[in-house]
Amino acid sequence: xxxxxxxxxxxxxxxxxxVQALTGFSLHIGRGELVAIxxxxxxxxxxxxxxLGLLDRPDSGSYRFHGDDVATLDVAxxxxxxxxxxxxxxxxxxxxxxxxxxxxxxxxLLYSDRSPVAGLGRKALEAVGLGDRMQHTxxxxxxxxxxxxxxxxxxxxxxxxxxxDEPTGNxxxxxxxxxxxxxxxxxxxxxxxxxxxxxxxxxARAHRVIRIERGRLVADDSRESAAATGRTHR
Amino acid sequence: MNTPQLITHSLRTxxxxxxxxxxxxxxxxxxxxxxxxxxxxxxxxxxxxxxxVRQIFGDSAIVVVAGGNQLMGGPRPDAxxxxxxxxEDTVRGMPEIELWDPQQTMxxxxxxxxxxxxxxxxxxxxxxxxxxxxxxxxxAYFDAMAVKRLDRVALIGETAARSLFGTGDPIGGxxxxxxxxxxxxxxxxxxxTDIHGMxxxxxxxxxxxTLMRRLANVDTIAxxxxxxxxxxxxxxxxxxxxxxxxxxxxxTSGQSDDFRLLTPxxxxxxxxxxxxxxxxxxxxxxxxxxVVGGIVAATLMLGAVSARIREIGLRRAxxxxxxxxxxxxxxxTSVSVFGGGVAGIVGGLLAGxxxxxxxxxxGAFSWNAVAxxxxxxxxxxxxxxxxxxxxxxxxxPAEALR
Ligand SMILES: Nc1ncnc2c1ncn2[C@@H]1O[C@H](COP(=O)(O)OP(=O)(O)OP(=O)(O)O)[C@@H](O)[C@H]1O
Ligand SMILES: [Mg+2]
Numbered sequence: 001x002x003x004x005x006x007x008x009x010x011x012x013x014x015x016x017x018x019v020q021a022l023t024g025f026s027l028h029i030g031r032g033e034l035v036a037i038x039x040x041x042x043x044x045x046x047x048x049x050x051x052l053g054l055l056d057r058p059d060s061g062s063y064r065f066h067g068d069d070v071a072t073l074d075v076a077x078x079x080x081x082x083x084x085x086x087x088x089x090x091x092x093x094x095x096x097x098x099x100x101x102x103x104x105x106x107x108x109l110l111y112s113d114r115s116p117v118a119g120l121g122r123k124a125l126e127a128v129g130l131g132d133r134m135q136h137t138x139x140x141x142x143x144x145x146x147x148x149x150x151x152x153x154x155x156x157x158x159x160x161x162x163x164x165d166e167p168t169g170n171x172x173x174x175x176x177x178x179x180x181x182x183x184x185x186x187x188x189x190x191x192x193x194x195x196x197x198x199x200x201x202x203x204a205r206a207h208r209v210i211r212i213e214r215g216r217l218v219a220d221d222s223r224e225s226a227a228a229t230g231r232t233h234r
Numbered sequence: 235m236n237t238p239q240l241i242t243h244s245l246r247t248x249x250x251x252x253x254x255x256x257x258x259x260x261x262x263x264x265x266x267x268x269x270x271x272x273x274x275x276x277x278x279x280x281x282x283x284x285x286x287v288r289q290i291f292g293d294s295a296i297v298v299v300a301g302g303n304q305l306m307g308g309p310r311p312d313a314x315x316x317x318x319x320x321x322e323d324t325v326r327g328m329p330e331i332e333l334w335d336p337q338q339t340m341x342x343x344x345x346x347x348x349x350x351x352x353x354x355x356x357x358x359x360x361x362x363x364x365x366x367x368x369x370x371x372x373x374a375y376f377d378a379m380a381v382k383r384l385d386r387v388a389l390i391g392e393t394a395a396r397s398l399f400g401t402g403d404p405i406g407g408x409x410x411x412x413x414x415x416x417x418x419x420x421x422x423x424x425x426x427t428d429i430h431g432m433x434x435x436x437x438x439x440x441x442x443x444t445l446m447r448r449l450a451n452v453d454t455i456a457x458x459x460x461x462x463x464x465x466x467x468x469x470x471x472x473x474x475x476x477x478x479x480x481x482x483x484x485x486t487s488g489q490s491d492d493f494r495l496l497t498p499x500x501x502x503x504x505x506x507x508x509x510x511x512x513x514x515x516x517x518x519x520x521x522x523x524x525v526v527g528g529i530v531a532a533t534l535m536l537g538a539v540s541a542r543i544r545e546i547g548l549r550r551a552x553x554x555x556x557x558x559x560x561x562x563x564x565x566x567t568s569v570s571v572f573g574g575g576v577a578g579i580v581g582g583l584l585a586g587x588x589x590x591x592x593x594x595x596x597g598a599f600s601w602n603a604v605a606x607x608x609x610x611x612x613x614x615x616x617x618x619x620x621x622x623x624x625x626x627x628x629x630x631p632a633e634a635l636r
Contacts, residue, residue, distance in 0.1 A: 110239050
């Protein structure tokens, strides 16, 4: 489903010095996989996720999604791609303040060119167990609940790919466990899930663990238990 | 994108930024109100000026004012040189002048019983009724005999009558002007305020001879109005009159006039000047208020956009295109800017009507003001909301979300 080939991404700091966040990075991910990305702070995990979700552009290399070159899409095309195919979950939740859970979840529908279907937001919230909190604003929800709202938002347009950059980084262990259960369940229902984590225990639940060091892929371990279909290795 | 949903969504975000919305509304309110107010009052003043000038000059008249080249200002020694005989002798032998009326004025204390009032006292001839086109609404104008005999008769304006007689009938009443007793023989037609904002109904008119001899003890007059037989002869007649009066005053060619002539052409010129003040400079001042309001709104929006850069990043991350972001901010700013602007227009119109009626101007309504205020509001909304939002939306979502 995803083919990254020789991706490079260099940032220029305000001081003028340049940082190679990703170097010659190649990775294939198949449909239905649950992939954990691990690595030290500053190793390039977020950069990788942003490029996968088209929130950032690689400087070199190619990105094919179902065989289509998506890195070269124009701005409108990239926005449509994000809207249809990707659900992004952030460490910092990024919910609109003073806005109900339901309205937050329905945000991607505003920018969708599919004809509006009633009840999608409600369905997504129910799927993450928040059917009774739809009118609550983020400040009225716990951290774990806020992240579940964010997951519902990522699900509302029914994308194939879920990207989560340290989704449990701001949560206590109990809530983190619940969030992880949700991702595992979504993966069992057929979603492709890529998540960044520092937590070894979390990484242990993934089928496949990718390790990054200084912008390079250094390890790609698949577990025996992970007999997902259509999976490709490098 | 789902435009109707995006609009309702944008509208729902407004109350979530209550303070900012309120300030943007306030700034465009103030600007629009100032502009509408000034344009409406200015329009009222312009109409009032036209009416008053017509009342004073009619279509064909020359006004002679004592004193040199300035129309207003302090006393001048040579101002004392215009006399009744000056006019009478000069006009004699000028058949193009149909009729004339002299005028002398002073501010006096008038009394009736215990009631007292400060009024403007005008000394005029019996011809004043025709020359100034202001007659009496009740009673009768004094006649030539009264002027000749220095009669102590008075015509009273409505305001002065009310302060001295209350609701009672002033006709036949006895009043003291500077302790000299007069009999009221008529009530002057209502006039209203003049261009200087002076209440022309707070006046008393007496024979000019009476004023000069019995009250002021002066030999000179302040002004005279000459009615022309033919309006087209205005400039020639004025030139001829000037030549005669100069020679009567024995002015040599090096000396400037010790009187001033207001001819129809000159009045037109003065009105043009006044009009440009009313229709150009005042609105310009108000437009400055509007622009300042716009800048305030733009600054607030600019701040809002950078405060909401993450929100923009998030919206982009879930699929918003830059034009969707611009559209949302356009809706948000339009509502607050136009909301404030329309309220400002209404407020400015109301205040304008109120002030206009206080100044006894005919209540004026200026479509120009409304159009201009709306136009400026639109420009403000566009500049302050959309441009920064478009720029923010061009950032990569990853950058905006950091
Ligand atoms: N916009 C940017 N400008 C300059 N340098 C950047 C920028 N974004 C990332 N970097 C640098 O690129 C490198 C990789 O950053 P990245 O955020 O991908 O790391 P990470 O693995 O996600 O780290 P963490 O675990 O702390 O989130 C770091 O050295 C970082 O400082
Ligand atoms: Mg990171």
